[in-house]
Amino acid sequence: MVKMLFVLPLLIFASVTFAQCVGCPEEELDVGCESSEPCGDCFIQSLVAEDASNDAGGGIDLSWTIAVDVAIPDSMVLERLDSGGVWSPITTLQPADGRKTDSGLENGQQYSYRIVPFYGGIAEPASEAVSAVPSKQWIHTGRIWMLVILTLISIVVFYFIEQGKRGKELYIRRIAGLTAVEDAVGRATEMGRPVLYIPGIMDMDDIQTIASMVILGRVAMKTAEYGSPLLVPTCRSVVMSVAQEIVKESYIQVGRPDAYKRESINYITDDQFGYAAGVDGIMVRQKPAAIFMLGTFYAESLILAETGRSVGAIQIAGTAMPSQIPFFIAACDYTLIGEELFAASAYLSKEPKLLGSLRGQDMAKLFFMVIIVIGVLSATLGEAWAPAMKVADFLKQITSVE
Amino acid sequence: MNWTVIGIWLGALLSLSLYSFLYKDNPFYKFAEHLFVGMSAGYWVIYNIKNVLIPNWWNNLVPAEGGMQPIWLIPGALAFFMLLRIVPKLSSLSRMSLSLIVGTGAGLSMTAMLQTNALAQVNGTIIALGQGGGLLSWISNIIIVTGVVCGLVYFFFSKAHTGVVGGAANVGITVLMVAFGASFGYTVMARISLLIGQTQFLLFEWLPTMGINL
Numbered sequence: 187m188v189k190m191l192f193v194l195p196l197l198i199f200a201s202v203t204f205a206q207c208v209g210c211p212e213e214e215l216d217v218g219c220e221s222s223e224p225c226g227d228c229f230i231q232s233l234v235a236e237d238a239s240n241d242a243g244g245g246i247d248l249s250w251t252i253a254v255d256v257a258i259p260d261s262m263v264l265e266r267l268d269s270g271g272v273w274s275p276i277t278t279l280q281p282a283d284g285r286k287t288d289s290g291l292e293n294g295q296q297y298s299y300r301i302v303p304f305y306g307g308i309a310e311p312a313s314e315a316v317s318a319v320p321s322k323q324w325i326h327t328g329r330i331w332m333l334v335i336l337t338l339i340s341i342v343v344f345y346f347i348e349q350g351k352r353g354k355e356l357y358i359r360r361i362a363g364l365t366a367v368e369d370a371v372g373r374a375t376e377m378g379r380p381v382l383y384i385p386g387i388m389d390m391d392d393i394q395t396i397a398s399m400v401i402l403g404r405v406a407m408k409t410a411e412y413g414s415p416l417l418v419p420t421c422r423s424v425v426m427s428v429a430q431e432i433v434k435e436s437y438i439q440v441g442r443p444d445a446y447k448r449e450s451i452n453y454i455t456d457d458q459f460g461y462a463a464g465v466d467g468i469m470v471r472q473k474p475a476a477i478f479m480l481g482t483f484y485a486e487s488l489i490l491a492e493t494g495r496s497v498g499a500i501q502i503a504g505t506a507m508p509s510q511i512p513f514f515i516a517a518c519d520y521t522l523i524g525e526e527l528f529a530a531s532a533y534l535s536k537e538p539k540l541l542g543s544l545r546g547q548d549m550a551k552l553f554f555m556v557i558i559v560i561g562v563l564s565a566t567l568g569e570a571w572a573p574a575m576k577v578a579d580f581l582k583q584i585t586s587v588e
Numbered sequence: 589m590n591w592t593v594i595g596i597w598l599g600a601l602l603s604l605s606l607y608s609f610l611y612k613d614n615p616f617y618k619f620a621e622h623l624f625v626g627m628s629a630g631y632w633v634i635y636n637i638k639n640v641l642i643p644n645w646w647n648n649l650v651p652a653e654g655g656m657q658p659i660w661l662i663p664g665a666l667a668f669f670m671l672l673r674i675v676p677k678l679s680s681l682s683r684m685s686l687s688l689i690v691g692t693g694a695g696l697s698m699t700a701m702l703q704t705n706a707l708a709q710v711n712g713t714i715i716a717l718g719q720g721g722g723l724l725s726w727i728s729n730i731i732i733v734t735g736v737v738c739g740l741v742y743f744f745f746s747k748a749h750t751g752v753v754g755g756a757a758n759v760g761i762t763v764l765m766v767a768f769g770a771s772f773g774y775t776v777m778a779r780i781s782l783l784i785g786q787t788q789f790l791l792f793e794w795l796p797t798m799g800i801n802l
Contacts, residue, residue, distance in 0.1 A: 332702065336699070356746065359748050389689075389693075390693055391696070392693060428686050431686065457625075457629070459624070460624050460627075460629070463624050509771055511768055512769065513772070544746060551743060554710050557710055562713070565714060566718060581714055585711040
């Protein structure tokens with residue numbers, strides 16, 4: 187932990203220094219940045235081509251200025267010199283465009299451009315040709331502050347994880363929806379009906395699905411302890427595979443590997459409403475006593491929640507999709523709102539590592555609150571006192587997203 | 589044979605079969621559901637082969653200009669490990685693929701979440717309270733800033749919601765509920781327009797095929 191406190195600032199310093207080097211104008215000139223001389227009686231003045239900044243390569247930014255005392259052309263054609271030495275049109279430009287990015291190019295190869303203005307369908311002399319070489323950048327210079335903030339948050343999170351591991355008691359407030367998990371599984375056991383777990387409709391690269399899988403592990407432990415059947419219909423085949431692994435692991439952990447049924451965790455279809463129709467069918471035929479809907483949901487949320495309610499199941503839902511939370515609040519018994527879904531794994535497991543991580547995230551929220559309050563006060567005062575506005579501008583700059 | 593009329597009849601009968609679920613589960617709904625699930629599952633298999641597997645993997649492994657790129661055998665092997673789940677003795681190999689997917693997803697989400705859910709929101713909230721001019725702008729800006737700060741307090745998990753923190757959290761959840769209510773109404777309107785569209789199909793496209801013109 188102590189070593190990390192030394193290493194991380196060094197890493198940030200190295201990144202910032204490298205980023206400054208990547209973004210310096212001298213280096214851009216080295217890769218072929220070129221500007222034409224202003225043309226006295228041409229509509230296009232000083233066409234500039236340069237490697238598109240902060241990209242994965244393959245792009246060249248073109249920008250130009252126009253003459254104010256020359257007639258405006260009807261249209262303009264951007265031409266690129268192809269490998270055979272012939273100028274080929276690549277797109278039509280509007281006189282007022284001012285800039286264009288040519289993408290899908292090969293890194294390290296020089297490309298030349300010119301713009302041909304058309305008056306009444308007749309081509310006038312083209313602007314002077316300019317060239318540039320596309321390249322990729324390892325560091326996005328517009329996101330340096332994000333790296334700094336992310337690193338600071340990571341340090342704080344690691345610090346609290348360390349505290350948790352050392353045995354420091356970490357408090358977590360009561361979250362009603364999660365307290366009800368045990369009751370819901372218990373109810374299903376008493377009624378002799380299954381528990382239905384719906385992990386959303388997105389794949390395993392979605393952070394809400396990942397959070398949902400962690401909670402599934404805890405729910406599976408409860409169903410294994412109580413001996414309730416657990417049904418997990420999935421919308422993605424990879425989610426099905428992960429769910430099978432997690433549930434199997436949970437059943438083994440509580441000493442009930444014999445109760446694990448692989449076929450109860452199945453794939454339905456990738457189609458959103460096909461999945462909703464299939465799960466609705468499971469609800470009305472299997473009549474689960476408890477339904478968990480945790481993960482990413484879209485328009486199918488209300489269809490599922492309403493059907494679940496109609497079969498009399500106790501429903502616990504949770505998602506970070508702002509547009510779907512209202513439907514869950516309206517139709518479910520308990521709803522985990524936004525980040526409560528991500529806090530669930532720590533809450534259910536009470537593992538010091540996860541609780542420490544949660545405390546660290548709270549500190550990050552406090553940090554953002556402080557930035558907001560200082561920023562708003564500075565911006566408000568700044569309308570009458572210029573130095574305060576500089577503080578607000580700085581805070582806007584470090585939180586700007588590119 | 590008029591295929592357009594057959595298409596309209598199929599669409600209408602399947603729509604009515606699905607709507608029959610509003611009464612209770614019945615054989616018509618079961619038929620429509622199984623048809624829908626089966627056809628969509630088959631459709632997505634072909635879709636993934638044609639739009640994911642071939643362009644993203646096969647065309648890179650064996651480019652059209654000739655030769656073979658062995659590096660693309662690695663994702664091929666990882667995909668093959670997933671298929672090995674059907675062989676119990678080798679199924680553990682699929683964990684390599686799964687851990688790669690989950691790890692990559694979590695890592696990529698970290699920056700995206702910080703960017704969109706934290707920094708962009710903070711940046712948008714740093715405003716001068718008098719921005720826009722007039723009393724209403726002041727009130728509006730104060731509600732925005734107070735709502736965001738109190739909303740953040742609600743999502744504090746390591747502090748009990750009592751005292752000042754509890755008061756702020758209550759303001760936060762109230763603001764959230766007002767926002768959810770507005771979102772609910774807005775989305776219900778969109779759903780009603782979907783229902784109107786389907787009803788119009790039944791009334792003005794299906795019924796005329798039976799000689800009933802409204």
